[in-house]
Amino acid sequence: MKRIVIALALLLPLWVVADGDHERAKALFESGEILPLEEILKNVRAEYPGRLLEIKLEQKKKSVIYEVELLDEQGKVWELKLDAVTGELLKREQDD
Template identity: 45%
Template sequence: MNRLTAFFIATFMILTAGLAQARDLHDHEAKKLLDAGTILSFEKLNAAALAKHPGAKVTDTELEEDYGKYRYKVDLRDAEGIEWDLELDAVTGEVLKNHQDT
């Protein structure tokens, strides 16, 4: 293998390594976690997100597993039409990220 090919393979592996870390959980997986009490209910998680932006509406949600940790991602639109991206710890409800969508 020549050096250029090796370089491209190494670059591809580095770039795609981050993509494989987090994975979206399917509905049946989320239900098992909810039933087991491993994660908080989606109602509680949505309420925690909405508490950061009173009057906002939930536009999208997603549950992910990343290195054994469960993250709940919520997209909100506030009363002024500003969109917000929040990420919560699905086990504790702690808001980990809260930033305006750009």
């Protein structure tokens, strides 16, 4: 399974935004409700070097969260959840 994920990661563009998230993120950013994606990614890359696989934007009842999936330099896939308003790392877990 890990080989499949790594193989797919090599075929993906630098990052992929789920359908509809781009427009929603743009609207939330323009209204000043969330940080720009560039700032979130700059901080993620500084702490977690590797290849970005996917970015999703989740809007919950009282919060907006970026889910960032990346492949680290050791070939491990990580999922990070960050507060889109503050940039704070809320959760980090390794995918199997």
